[in-house]
Amino acid sequence: MKIAQYIQEMSTVTKIVVGSMFVVVVGFILTGGEESAKEKQQKQNMVYMSGRQITVDFARETCTKNIKEHLSSDIGYPTQSETDPRATAAVLTWRGKGKEFDSIVCNYHKDKGLTSLRIDGVEKFGAPSADPSSESGKTAEPEKAAEEPAVDTEAAEVR
Numbered sequence: 001m002k003i004a005q006y007i008q009e010m011s012t013v014t015k016i017v018v019g020s021m022f023v024v025v026v027g028f029i030l031t032g033g034e035e036s037a038k039e040k041q042q043k044q045n046m047v048y049m050s051g052r053q054i055t056v057d058f059a060r061e062t063c064t065k066n067i068k069e070h071l072s073s074d075i076g077y078p079t080q081s082e083t084d085p086r087a088t089a090a091v092l093t094w095r096g097k098g099k100e101f102d103s104i105v106c107n108y109h110k111d112k113g114l115t116s117l118r119i120d121g122v123e124k125f126g127a128p129s130a131d132p133s134s135e136s137g138k139t140a141e142p143e144k145a146a147e148e149p150a151v152d153t154e155a156a157e158v159r
Contacts, residue, residue: 048087051087052083052087054087055083055087055088055089055090055108055110056081056083056090056092058108058110059081059090059092059106059108060077060078060081060092062106062108062113062114063078063092063104063106063108063114063117066106066114066117066124066125067094067104067106067117067119070117070119070124071100071101071119072100073099073100075094075096075099075101075104076094078092078093078094078106079093079094079095080092080093080095081093087110088109088110088111089107089108089109089110090107090108091105091106091107091108092104092105092106092108093105093106101119101120102120103118103119103120103121104117104118104119104120105117105118106118
């Protein structure tokens, strides 16, 4: 109640000055909060873009080195580059109009290095097929081979 009495006793000019100061302080706090959010977003974007650029640079260096093993001409810079959202993998594409290739697609992973290199649709690096059935067949054959002699041995003993 003392605050209400104090406000009633204040002159009109004092009330206007105090009210204006209150509005300015609240506005400054809100604007300052928005600025820090904008700055934070800008910093995050810069970190992402620099991480993306580093990944693309390593990918370009690695891919170019491996492409030179298959082609004699200079391929220049990729015509297209894409990265995953975390900037850990990159796909670089070269389009070679009038050169010794039509297209080159190179996949690079930050932790694994070069994972795939296709020149004019022909795999030059990495597994030519990522068929999971062939992978499971390879692992199942040794186990099956180990079981078959045991069955043959038992069958021979029974006879």
